[in-house]
Amino acid sequence: MKRLAPMPPAIPLSIKLPLLAAAMMVLVGAVASQQVLRSLARVQDARIQELARMHVEGLSVALGPLVLRHDIWEVYDTLDRAAQGGEGRRMVLTAVADERGRVLAATDPRRVPMDSDIADLASDAVALEDLSVDGSGAVLSLLAPLIYQGRTVGQIATELDVSDLLTERRQALLLLILGNALAIGLLSLAGFVAIRTMLRPVITLARQMTETQGEPHPIPTSEIPRGDGELARLARTYNSMVGAVAAKAEAERRLAERERFVALGRLSSSLAHEINNPLGGLLNATDTIRTFPDRPEVVRQSADLLDRGLRHLRDVTRVTLDQNRIDPEDRVLTPDDFEDLKLLIQPEVSRQGLDLTWSVDLLEENRCPIPAGPVRQIALNLLLNACTASGPSGRVGFFVCCKADALTLEITNTGPEMPKAALDRLFGDGPLSPGGGVGLRLVRELTNGLGGWIGHEQRNSVTRVTVGVPTSREAPNAEE
Incomplete structure (x- = not known):
């Protein structure tokens, strides 16, 4: 016969509810953290895009005439002054190319030589509106057109250092995780204590119903919640049911005793009738023995009758005793x-x-x-x-x-x-x-x-x- 695997032990309700509350709080914390990080990402993207736009527009105004004249030294000098500015520190590299995409000048001439193809530098660059701090790298590449007096006269390639923004995002994530963990731990502990307190009457009721070895006991008055709440009514209803069960058991016990007496009365009446009949014959046999003591055959017949009658009475008595004796379990x-x-x-x-x-x-x-x-x-x-x-x-x-x-x-x-x-x-x-x-x-x-x-x-x-x-x-x- 195939044996079923044992069922895992059931988790008490006083543990399930705090765990469920903790799980809900973890879910809410995760959603809230995700929303905070998304808001932070949008703010950082808007900030970096605005900075890049100001940088490109400023260079376009300053470099437009110089690019048209191919004045390489002036272009380099302008880029160098722009790199010395406050926000220029974020621009780790800037290169300017003409309409054909040939580099005129760059803040790092050794990395980006003059007359090289700007496409080699901007192979993974994105447009200004697509610029985003997505965490894939600490440096963003931007390729934007250099527009002067309404027409495109060249291109500007810039690399922006966003490592501080990524650090800010990681710190925010770490603070969110720690804050959520601390809040969830404290709220879970408080929820466990509160739910345990609220469920104490239910725990008491379950204990009274399962640990009484088949005989229910009422819940003590001191353990019944005050007031007229649902749990208080439940405890009082249970006590009423226990009283009704006890009264029913007592009534059945009395009925069983009465039935036993009735059965004994019926049996006693029948047994008295069964014993009374042989007694008459036995008394006649004793009278016969007294009347004819000198006739052996009459005495022998009377003695046989006495023996049979007494054996019958013995059997009836033995059966009656056996019927009312508790048999051993092994018989x-x-x-x-x-x-x-x-x-x-x-x-x-x-x-x-x-x-x-x-x-x-x-x-x-x-x-x-x-x-x-x-x-x-x-x-x-x-x-x-x-x-x-x-x-x-x-x-x-x-x-x-x-x-x-x-x-x-x-x-x-x-x-x-x-x-x-x-x-x-x-x-x-x-x-x-x-x-x-x-x-x-x-x-x-x-x-x-x-x-x-x-x-x-x-x-x-x-x-x-x-x-x-x-x-x-x-x-x-x-x-x-």
């Missing part, structure tokens, strides 16, 4: 148990003049590995109910069959159908209605305890109740 069912039941039920059968059909297919050498006590209780309760239901001169049947996998008890009786209240006791778990016994409920509980099942059928004015008990205790419960 299994044998044919003698059913013979005892037959002797025990016989007075009731005789009193009502019933026709009893008795069939037990259980050999001594093939004992059923089932506890004898519960089976005897089940059979006796069902037989007493069958005798009562069949009425005087009715028919009662008792059939037992033990096979390899189960023991089957079948009790039949003539008479009216089993009332709904009796069926509820035999098949239901609800509260017992007043005015009835608990014998059938006891049959149900004993059968469930043995892992068995119960069946009921009414056909041709005959009621048939079948009880099946598996010989293996691992068999599942079932009901029909």
